[in-house]
Amino acid sequence: MVHLPTIITVSILLNVLIGGFLLSLYILRQQSSYLYWGSSCLIFVVAQITASLRIFIDFPLLTHYLADLFIIAAPLAAILGVHAYNNTDKATLSYCIGVLITSVFVLIPLYNIQINQIFTTFIIACCFSYAAYALRKLQLNRIKHALLLQVCFVLHAILMFLQFVLLMLNSLSWLAIDISQILAVILISHIIITTCTAMIWPLLMFLESEQALTDLANLDPLTGLLNRRAFLNISAKHLEQANNHKKELCALMIDIDYFKKVNDEFGHDAGDEAIKWVANKIQSQLREQDIVARIGGEEFAILLPCTSKENGRTLSERVRLAINSEQFIYQQQAISLSISIGIINHTLGSRNINDLLAQADKGLYKAKNNGRNQVVVMAF
Numbered sequence: 001m002v003h004l005p006t007i008i009t010v011s012i013l014l015n016v017l018i019g020g021f022l023l024s025l026y027i028l029r030q031q032s033s034y035l036y037w038g039s040s041c042l043i044f045v046v047a048q049i050t051a052s053l054r055i056f057i058d059f060p061l062l063t064h065y066l067a068d069l070f071i072i073a074a075p076l077a078a079i080l081g082v083h084a085y086n087n088t089d090k091a092t093l094s095y096c097i098g099v100l101i102t103s104v105f106v107l108i109p110l111y112n113i114q115i116n117q118i119f120t121t122f123i124i125a126c127c128f129s130y131a132a133y134a135l136r137k138l139q140l141n142r143i144k145h146a147l148l149l150q151v152c153f154v155l156h157a158i159l160m161f162l163q164f165v166l167l168m169l170n171s172l173s174w175l176a177i178d179i180s181q182i183l184a185v186i187l188i189s190h191i192i193i194t195t196c197t198a199m200i201w202p203l204l205m206f207l208e209s210e211q212a213l214t215d216l217a218n219l220d221p222l223t224g225l226l227n228r229r230a231f232l233n234i235s236a237k238h239l240e241q242a243n244n245h246k247k248e249l250c251a252l253m254i255d256i257d258y259f260k261k262v263n264d265e266f267g268h269d270a271g272d273e274a275i276k277w278v279a280n281k282i283q284s285q286l287r288e289q290d291i292v293a294r295i296g297g298e299e300f301a302i303l304l305p306c307t308s309k310e311n312g313r314t315l316s317e318r319v320r321l322a323i324n325s326e327q328f329i330y331q332q333q334a335i336s337l338s339i340s341i342g343i344i345n346h347t348l349g350s351r352n353i354n355d356l357l358a359q360a361d362k363g364l365y366k367a368k369n370n371g372r373n374q375v376v377v378m379a380f
């Protein structure tokens, strides 16, 4: 059977370490999310110590009332950390302070250990549910690892709601069983999940920094599309797979027509915006599995996995039309843009990605020579 004092001791040690680590990160980086999360870990430690003291001393004001307040304050600090990390909802601080002050006043007049426990359990169940909800946005904006954290919060909320229901039913004497064993299991799970949550947070920060570095190396800063290096790496893998599984694919080279004129007539900033507009238009026509990159100034490359020559041609026409059928608006000025596309379909063979792109580039050259604003399909 799990030994509760050991669990509490290990949890206290881990939370002190993680809390200290996050607070030192706050001192170094001055990001308030570290401050809140570090505080949350340390408040949880204080909550565990004050609650554990009830074994040794009979002083309910400290071991129950203050312990309950600390137990409520810990998830509130975590919620503030999530919001600070997400740069959202400035009003959250006042809501959290509001919840804490309400608890300060509600718990004292109730002053009945059982009712206080029910109230505290309910409040923290709500806090964890809200924290999981707040992470929903973070998960969309940032990396997927936030999902792990969200799972911890949801599990925690379920656990606390379960404890709340059990305590309520027990206080109404509707339960014919002794719930002390179940409550002990819930307490142990609560401590373990809180400690896991505390450990996931620094991991999330680390993974995000890693992600930022990877993005820096692989993404074009102007359009957010892949850069040439990343495109070649990813496409080479797709080509290998296509060869192994005898699948077709298409490679496209795209260049904006008469782009020098855009820069000359409207300025370099307008040119940059035009490149971004074209990038968005191209991307809006592609499927999720297609790979698109900005591989030069006003040059793009696309790889269409599992795509026949005819489908590749249709898609290329669609991309060309998407750009030519609308005008790009820059500071209330309408600018007409068009693109030329060279496309090559690959069926079988051991050609490498550079060979494919070179062939697509020949098609692009032809499209330019034939008068631009068109698609030329090449064959090996």
Ligand SMILES: Nc1nc2c(ncn2[C@@H]2O[C@H](COP(=O)(O)OP(=O)(O)OP(=O)(O)O)[C@@H](O)[C@H]2O)c(=O)[nH]1
Pocket (backbone or CB within 6 Å): 255, 256, 257, 258, 259, 260, 261, 263, 267, 268, 269, 270, 271, 272, 275, 296, 297, 298, 368, 372
């Ligand atoms: N604004 C902006 N211009 C760029 C960027 N990269 C390249 N260019 C410009 O894009 C223009 C490309 O011109 P060219 O390759 O001569 O060809 P073009 O005028 O597009 O004509 P065709 O390709 O022959 O249809 C040059 O003037 C470059 O300075 C960029 O990142 N931003």
